[in-house]
Amino acid sequence: MxxxxxxxxxxxxxxxxxxxxxxxxxxxxxxxxxxxxxxxxxxxxxxxxxxxxxxxxxxxxxxxxxxxxxxxxxxxxxxxxxxxxxxxxxxxxxxxxxxxxxGSGPFALGLALNKFHVKRMLRAAGIPSARGYLLAAGDGPNPRAARFPVIVKPVHEDASLGINSSSLCRDPGELESQAAYIHGIYNQAALVEEYLDGREFNVSVLGDGDARVLAISEIDFSGLPEGEPRIVSYRAKWDEESEYFRTTKPICPAPLGKRLENRIKAMALRAYRCVGCRDYGRVDMRTDARGNLFVLEVNPNPDIAPSAGFARASQAAGYSYADIILRISQLALERGAK
Ligand SMILES: Nc1ncnc2c1ncn2[C@@H]1O[C@H](COP(=O)(O)OP(=O)(O)O)[C@@H](O)[C@H]1O
Ligand SMILES: [Mg+2]
The missing domain is CATH 3.40.50 (Rossmann fold)
Structure with a gap:
């Protein structure tokens, strides 16, 4: 050979x-x-x-x-x-x-598959994550564990699978119908989370041990039609023909004051380490209506295609696509040499 x-x-x-x-x-x-x-x-x-x-x-x-x-x-x-x-x-x-x-090892990859487990770990480590609970098929809503409005999403999918215009639920009726959709189509429990009605950030992190934030990207929802929830639904992420795609634009680097930028960076690094990520990862975050910051989810081994968020962030940090792929390869080689 x-x-x-x-x-x-x-x-x-x-x-x-x-x-x-x-x-x-x-x-x-x-x-x-x-x-x-x-x-x-x-x-x-x-x-x-x-x-x-x-x-x-x-x-x-x-x-x-x-x-x-x-x-x-x-x-x-x-x-x-x-x-x-x-x-x-x-x-x-x-x-x-x-x-x-x-990329990450088996533990981080397995853990990150379950958004509820990650939420519990983050909260135990003092890292803010929206209040929420799991709703299995046959269970009734628990309005005390998460106040309305809530977001209803599959507990172990990614890429916005299961997220559509009906994911934002304002009352028990909407919640029950969206949870039934998740149970029926995705065959898993629904994660019910308080809706964070603020800004959305994707934070790309590079490194093993000495991890650092490459850049912070923000989703600009300003063009979304009136009445549409300000979320990155599946169509917004993938359907290039749809108006949801056109009106949920990532802006990288995000326009941020120094204080908020520092808070986002520090929280993203804590979340990255808490889940045990290494080499490269992306932490999705949002603020609530009062500006409090929360971690939505932690993605070890995120999409690293040239058109994806991680590559965009690398470019914003001054690296070419080849630079970043070679840097990640180097991290693996260094581990192998130990
Ligand atoms: N608690 C929440 N409040 C507001 N929006 C949310 C919340 N949870 C999820 N979303 C929206 O749904 C999108 C997908 O959710 P996320 O938890 O990041 O899962 P995925 O793994 O599918 O990316 C987010 O980018 C965000 O726009
Ligand atoms: Mg996400």
Whole structure:
């Protein structure tokens, strides 16, 4: 086999259309443009990457990894065996095979899959997260655990799956109907959270140990039609044809006063460390109507495509796309050398 020195490992996206689902897959969600971009960046940095699509665990996969024996793996796998719940097992496999790999380890990846677990950990560490509770199928709303209006979202999805114009609920009737949608379509408990009626920030963090914020991006909701909730719904994130996409624009760097900027940076780093993220991550935050800051969620191994928020933040911090991919690779190599 030709001499490859690293591997870009990814999963081919598995699109399942569920009848009645309001978050259908759009072309931009199917295309894994990051794979080719990461490969090219590695070549630019003098590496010779082998690009490996992984669908299922097999002994052939283990044999191939042993044969390639790469210096490190750029891990872009978000699922294996068709299960996003098994994302952490890919990192676990590389851990056991003692192959250095980029991004977070199995614990952070597994933990971050469940927004309610993360919320409890953040709150226990004194990091503000909106008040909320889990609503399983068959349970009734608990208005004392979260005051209306609330946001209702699936507890273990990402990419705004399950988030649409009806996710903001103002009364028990709306809440029950949206929770039934989550239970029926996404087959999981709904996370009910107090609605934070303020600004929204995405904070990109780089590093392992000495992590730092690259840049803060803000979503500009000002063009959204009157009456639409000021949230980043699935269509706002992915449906390039829709007005939700056009009217929820990320602005990076966000226009911020020094004090708020420092508060956002400090809280994002605390949340990143609390979940055990490493190399690269994105912390989503919002303020409430009074300007209090909260962490919405922590994303280890976020989308690192050139068009995604993390790459935009890297650029705002003065790095080219190749710079940032090589820096992340370096972090994996340094861990391997220890
Ligand atoms: N408690 C909340 N208050 C206001 N908006 C929220 C709240 N929770 C989620 N959202 C909105 O829904 C979007 C997606 O929620 P998030 O928790 O970040 O999940 P995902 O993993 O799908 O990105 C956020 O970007 C935000 O606009
Ligand atoms: Mg988010």
């Amino acid at each position: 030709r001499r490859y020195d690293c591997v870009v490992m990814y999963n081919a996206t598995n699109v399942v259309e569920i009848e009645g689902c309001r978050e259908k897959a759009y072309p931009s969600t199917i295309l894994r443009e990051e794979v080719g971009a990461v490969e090219e960046a590695l070549r630019e940095g003098g590496f010779n990457p082998y690009v490996l699509s992984v669908e299922r665990f097999s002994k052939e996969l283990v044999a191939l990894l042993l044969e390639l024996s790469p210096r490190f793996i750029f891990n872009l796998c978000e699922e294996i065996n068709g299960e996003t719940e098994l994302e952490m097992c890919v990192a676990g496999l590389l851990e056991m095979m003692e192959i250095p790999y980029t």
